[in-house]
Every structure is written in C-alpha cells, then in structure tokens.
Amino acid sequence: MVFTSFNFLVFFPAVLLVYFLLPQKFRWMFLLAASYYFYINIKPVYALLLAGVTLTTYIFTNLIVRTKSEKSKGIYLVLAIVLTLLPLFFFKYFNFVNEGIYGLLNLAGLRLPLPHISLLLPVGISFYTFMALGYTIDVYNEEVEAEKNIGIVALFLSFFPVVMSGPIERASNMFHQLKGKLQFSYEMVVSGLKLMLWGYFMKLALADRLSIYIDAVFKNADQHVGSSLLLATLMQPIRVYGDLGGYSLIAIGCAKVMGINVIPNFNRPFFATTMSEFWRRWHISLIKWLTDYVYTPLSFGFRKYGQWGIVIALNLTFIISGAWHGAALNFLVWGFIQGIALSLEMLTRKRKDAFEDRFKLSKRWWYIMLGCVFTYLLFAFSLSFGGDAATVPEVLKIFGRIFTDSFHMPYKDGDTMLYGFIAFSIVFLKDFMEEYYPGRILLFNNKNNTVRWLSYYTVIFLIFYLGIFSGEQFVYFQF
Amino acid sequence: MQKEEIVNRLTPVFRKVFADNSLVITEELSALDVENWDSLSHMLLISEVENEFAIKFKLKDLNKMANVGDMIAIISSKL
C-alpha cells in the first residue's frame, strides 16, 4: 500500500489506535509486526528478502564485534557488504551489467545468448540495503554498538514509514529511539499530522498535477514543439520536489506521530545559490549517506592527490548516486553532471569568493536570485537524464530541439497548468517565507486556534480540489 | 610527545592549509570555526598532518575527529 492510497488511510489510524493502547514496552514489537504487515501487503515474497538482509546484517555485526582480530573484522565487513549488496545487484543491475559484458564480447566477435532476468524490483530495496550497509559499516568503525536484539534490527530495516522510499535512516539515530520510551506526546502527534498534511498537499496537488503535463509531453516527445519540451523540462525539479519531498514529509510526519524523530530529507532546495548548497538541501539523507560511506573514504584514500583527489572522489560518489537511482547509462550521466558541477565549484571557490567579496555581491538580492535561478536551470536540465525511459541520445535530441526549434506556443492543458500553478505558488510562497522571513506569517503554527483550524481545513480542501487521485505510482517506488 | 609540542608543530600546518597566518588553534577548534574548512581543505589538512608527524591515519580515526582536541589525542596515540 502506498501513502496516498485509501488503504493506508485506514491502516495508519488502526495502527495508531493499537500502538497507543498497548503498554509501552510492547510498542516496538507491534511496530515490527505492523511494518512487516505493511511490507507483505506489497508483495509477500519480498518480505523474505528483507528478512534475509536483516538476518545477514544481524549476524555479521555481532561477529565483527565479537572477534578481536582486525583482520577477521575486515573479512566479516567485506562479506557483509557483498552479501547485503547481492540482492540489490541481482534485481537492479544484473541486466545492465550483463548487457555491458555481452556488448563488449560482441565487439570482440563473440556472440553469446543473453540471459535476461525480468524481475520487478522489490519495493524499498535500495533504501533498506543502504540502511543495512550503513549500520554494518558503523559497527566496524566502532561508531555504533552492535545490537543484540534482532527484533530491533528488523524493525530498523522494515520501519514502515521509511522502508519504501526513505529518508535513509541511521542506526545511531534510530536504535535508541526504538528501544526507548515510545510515548504519546500531544505535541509530536499534532506536529506529525501537520507534516503529513503538507506532504500530501505537495504530493497530490503539486507533483501529481505537474506529472500530467510532463508525462504528456515526454511520452510523446516527437509530437511536441521545443517550447513544450522546455516547459516540461523546467517543471521537472518541482515535480520531484513535490513527489519525493512530499512523500518524505508524510514519512517523517508518520514516524513523528508515533514518537519517533526521523531525519529531514529536504530543506527548501530551490533557494540554494550553488550546486554544492543544493546538494545540502536536496535528498539530504541520501547525500549524507553517500558522504559518510562513499565520499569520505574515497577522498581519504585519494588525499595525497590534493584537489584532483577530491574531484575524482566527487565524481565517483555522484556516479554511484546515479547508479543508485537507476541501472542505465543515462542515470550515470546524470550523476556525472552533478559531479562535474560540484568539482568545478570546488576548484573555483577561492576565486569566486574573492570576486564576491570585492563587489560585496553575496548580500545583494539580485545576485542571490541569479544564483538560485542558475542552480535551478542546471538541475532541471540534468534531471532529463534521470528518467526511467530516457536514453542519452533521446535526451540530447530533446535538448537540441529545445534550442533550435522555432518558437511555437507550447502545448496547453488548461486545467493542469492553472491548478499546477496555484499549487506551486502556494508551496513556493511557504518555502520563500520560511527561508527569508521565518516566523512572520504563521498559519499551521499560529497561536490562534481558529486560524490554525481554518488553515488545516483550507489545505485539506485544496488537496481535494487541486489534487490528482488516480493511483499514480510515486516515482521513487521501484527502488 | 607532549601535547604542547604537538600543538606547536600543528599550528604552521593549519596556517598553511587555511592560508591564515594569524590562526591560533585550540582544543575546541573545529570546521565550523574556520572559514574555508571544507572537505577539500580537510583532506589536505589530514595529508599535511600525516607528513608532518610521519604517521598514517585510519578512516576510523577520521570519524572520531570532531575538533582539534580529538586530532591531538589521536596523533598522540600514534607516536
């Protein structure tokens, strides 16, 4: 079941009721049962896989802690990483790697039949695999103690608010909460519900609405003029923000209602003035994970190469990020673009800072706006490579048409554009106020009861009025 | 090696990496306090410190270094 299904709207209150009626010490067990119920509802067989990864993680973390020899610890770590990554590799990358290998063999004149696996990706596998890996590595690095209770480990990896699409959590943040006092806190419940409400608005009114336009254009790219392609390209970041950002808010809010604090995933990304800043505000949990477990070891390993070591580490990290998003060349290209952008920013940082200081630019509103716009454009165009159906030549063709097509009125879809614009304005205004004038206008958090309740009702009304309700699958699902 | 000596040998390294000849290091000093202390300069710093004291850091050590005080402790343990 997805967050935006009616099943979930029945499941969640039911879970809450039982959760809060149970004595405190049984709550984590019930959460584990509910999480597996939630996951089995998606596809029973995949729950076995999740359980398998859980078992592997449990066994190896405890083995690492038990042995004294550094060498054994290292071996166990490597084994754990390989075994944990195996299912992900198998389901996600097998075909891609296979085709690559057979492609190369083909060039050498060897024609071999291609074993192809067509399997649906188990939901959430990219997320819980990373969480399991992170935990295992943390144990090896002595950052976190190995958990002796397999139930807690199982709950950590299957926790239903985050299992399907993040945020990617850490053992250091979750374990003590899951083992601690899971209490009913009025403030957290209300706060969590507000987050969920806003998340639903972002997902249903903004993301799903814009998807109609974007999909209509890109699924028939040949039939559309350059200006439509441009418009759809520019809408992409907003769509993903509404989708993944909204979904993350629902997840975080859901956990908060139950008394658990989950790390944030987005921080008003469109107000970043550089790509480096953008990646501190966009899909934060993923970037933090990649930084801690990929970038830092890599840059540490390459530290003798100075700034070029950093460049290589950055690019490798982001290419891996691309691979995490999808098993195809275009995703790697997407990752590489981010890596290049960040490398360039790093290499020119000193000169840019000096330039800005000389003309006192960093405080000027138009300079800030320019930075935001440029960053947005860069990300928007790079996102074209981040689609499931995109291939590099097709994307390049689309870019070509965007810049060379003579101007025609873009494809117009009245309702979609109007409602999409309204939803976007609302989200943008909220983020804008929070970014530059925090505390000035309070609606959800206003002291006045009436204002608060009115704003809740208004948002609910807007969700139903502007929102799209046809079970459209959330983009980050087959992950 | 005494802590004081470590600090004395660290100071020029820090000043070189962060291009600041007036930089004074304290035990509480961390990346948040120094301008230009980002991932690039951090790795450069690590590399220079290794050269200066002829030691090799492990990745594990990196994660344990929240501030200069931690760094001194780890350097000390390797000498």
Add this chain to the structure above:
Amino acid sequence: MLTFLKKILIFISPFLILIALEIMIDPFNYFSPEKDKKTAELKNALARKKNTYLYRLIEYEQNPTPVIILGDSRAQRLMPDFFEEVNGKKVLNLAAGAGSLQDVIKIFWDLSSRNKLDTVYIGISIEGYSGTLLKDRVSAALEVKNSRPLYLTSKFTVENTMLILKSKLFKQPVEVQAPPFSREEFWKYELAQEDRYLKAYSYPQNYYNELKKMSDYCVKNKIKLVFIISPTHTEVQDKIAQFKLEKEYEKFKEDMKLFGDLYDFNWPNEITRDKNNFLDPLHSIDSVSRIMIREMILNKPEYAKYSKFTPLGN
C-alpha cells in the same frame, strides 16, 4: 490522549457529515439508480456540466444497452429516445462535449469487455482524428467508478451534491449556463475555435492503429461499427480548403471506410448551407439529428454519403 481524540473527532465531523450527504444524495447514481424523475433530470443536467463520463458509465453499468453512441459534442446531440422510437432498440449515448478519440477508445474497450455489444456508433471528425487531440478523461472516470472512496472524495461528487442540495432546499431549478455572447458572437467564436484545431492538425498514426484494432475486434465479435461525420455549416467546411487540408481530409474519410460503415453528412447541401439548421457552426439542430438517425437506422441515405464496410479477408 483523550483530549486529542476528542479534538480529532470534532475536526473530522464536517467530513463525516459530507460523506453522509454524498451517500444520501448520490449525484452520479453510484449506489443506486435514481427513481424520482425530476431528480434524475437534475442529476443528468449537472453531470453533463461536470463529469458526463462518470454518469453515463454508471448508467450503462446499471442498464446496459446493446447499442451505444460514442464521440464528442456533435455525437452527443443524437437523441437516444429517437433511436428507440425508430426501431425500438434501446440506445445509450456516452458521447461528451470535447470528447476525444482517446475517450472513445477507452470506453469501447471497457464496455465491450463486460457486455456483448450490437452496434457502436462513433461520431468522428477531422478535428478529433488528429495527433494533437490526445486528452483522456475516461480513465479517471473509470477509476472513480470502480472505487467507492474515490467517488466519495471526488470534487465532482462534492460539488454536485452541494448543488443538488441547494436546489432541493431552495426549490430552485438548475440554471443551464447560457453562453455570455449573442448568437452571432458565439458563431464567430466557434469558427475561431475550429481554426485552432485545424491549424494544429497532424496525422494520427496512433489513432489509426487503435481504430484498426477496434475494427478487427468488431469483425471477430460480430459488432457493427458505424462512423458518423456530423454535418457542420459550410462556413466550417470551407476551412478545409483554407488550411490546405484537402488531402488529409480525404485520407481521414478513406481511413474510416477501412474500419466500419461511414455516414458522411458533412458536405455542402441544402441542410448545411442554411444557418437556421444550426445552433452554432459545429452543431446542428434536433430536426437534423432526427433526419440523421432515421437515415442511418433505416439505411436510407439521402443527406448522407454512405459507404458500406467490407472487411478485408485476412
């Protein structure tokens, strides 16, 4: 915890009342067909403005007919009652204003999968048989139809429930929205709309393929497929030449002949030259519709250029 529960109950009470109203009033007859005739007319009129497809699809499910009419606003003007008058067969008209061929195709496959169809009339035009008119409003209607929660939360249901409630409480009839212009202005406006459609024309290979699939299915399952090109005023017909689409228009008609019977009413004759036979340049008046229906059912084409479908041997 208790204070929270109390507050939550108070908070959701308006929604509970709304749902109760929706179930009671049931603007699209989701839960059961409407027995009261006046209310049925009211629901029909409101549905036509908001979500025709949902209303008609539910109507079909409750009372499937062997003969259906699909298409856009022109096909919508073919009165099912008159069909019944002529040959006694019950007909349901599932055409809707601004209906696209995409809608027609989706409805066809949905209905034919559930009931044996006898005859399918499809109102078609060159504006509809175009690669730029791809909008699909049927899929959403089908999803709502198949899901009670979706129905209860659909904004159409909410709006129509409120309108019906208002009408019943204040004993007011529902106003049919009159166009804000005079007849002449509207005439010009519709001609301008036509220009937009024709300017954007592109050959719809996708629709060709879809209609071929439909046609093959109909041959196999002995369903009669009839394409109707409704008459438009000659001022509209002249635009084909104006936009240099003569070849495309011929191809369009030839394509239709490959898929089913074709009754082409859209050529210069005494009906189409007379503005009095039209509400607006694209839509003829009821008496013309009756002529069309009679000619098609009795297969006595006078104002229609008739072309019989001969399925090609495989």
